Amino acid sequence: MPLETLDRAVHRRGDAAWLRAQLVDSARLIFTWQGCNLFSFGERKRPLLLPTSRLTNALDFIFLGIRSDGLSLFAADLSESKTEQEALTLLGLTLDQARFTQLRQFDGSLSAEDRALLFYSRSMTHWHQGQKYCSRCGSPTRSEEAGHVMACTNPSCAVKYFPRTDPATIMLVHDGDRCLLGRQPSWPAGVYSTLAGFVEAGESVEEAVFREVKEESGVEVKNIRYFGSQPWPFPQSLMLGFFAEASKTDIRCGTELADVRWFEVAETRELLKRLAARFPHLDTIARRLIRSWLERV
Ligand SMILES: [Zn+2]
DSSP: OOOTTTOGGGGTOOHHHHHHHHHHEEEEEEEETEEEEEESSSOOOOOOEEEEEGOOOOOEEEEEETTTTOEEEEEEEOOSSSHHHHHHHOOOOOOOOTEEOGGGOOOOOOHHHHHHHHHHHHHHHHHHHHHHTTTTTOBBBEEGGGGGGEEESSSTTOEEOOOOOEEEEEEEEEEETOOOOOOOOTSTTTBBBOOOOOOTTTOOOOHHHHHHHHHHHHHHHEEEEEEEEEEEEEEEEEEEEEEEEEEEEOOOHHHHHHHSEEHHHHHHHHHHHHHHHTTTTOOOHHHHHHHHHHHHO
């Protein structure tokens, strides 16, 4: 689902005076600490967006955009704090009021807009954490364009770095009324999902789909059709979803998966329930692929 309620306002990223004014008056801040997002703690868990008055020290802010109600949103990272308590204290909060939680483990309710916003802020703060130094000359970098560029501070180098997204493929392979699903060794017993893998350098996404399916299962595919995409900021992937039809159906499980096999329709419906229970608030693209296939088969 697109994030329709946020205008990224790219033209404002270079407008320092406007950005400063937003931070004084009307901004809301989205905080991360060591890869975790800030949520209220208690009966009704929800993402916490704080007014700038909560801020007790200077931080590097990343401008995310303008919400439909006119409020500007910024992301900021508190990972320099050694403990969660220390990070919360900076915000005037206690452990009874708020917690930094891994987005994947969050068990409260999360709207599609909130989820997209948290994905966006987490991706950006993660990228800032890993781009503090120039990978060409080793000098420190500095944040520009409201956090959307990290520039090398060495004038004779002056390389600019942009936020990274790693494309990955995720595909539902089908053969008539059965589909191909696999399980990673670390997953809970009985959980299977669609096959997935990163796109390699110099490879088209369709080539990556063919190669990954063959490597992981021995199955060969044809008629690769694009389905849709989902940002997956763990840490910085973009999942590109596909359907693919099997052309050679014999299975030979590769080294990455604990098991891979064909599933009939009824068994796939049961599996979908198990996947839903695993990440209740995340309608993952794997689930959407499986659901979409079940609706058509
Ligand atoms: Zn440099």
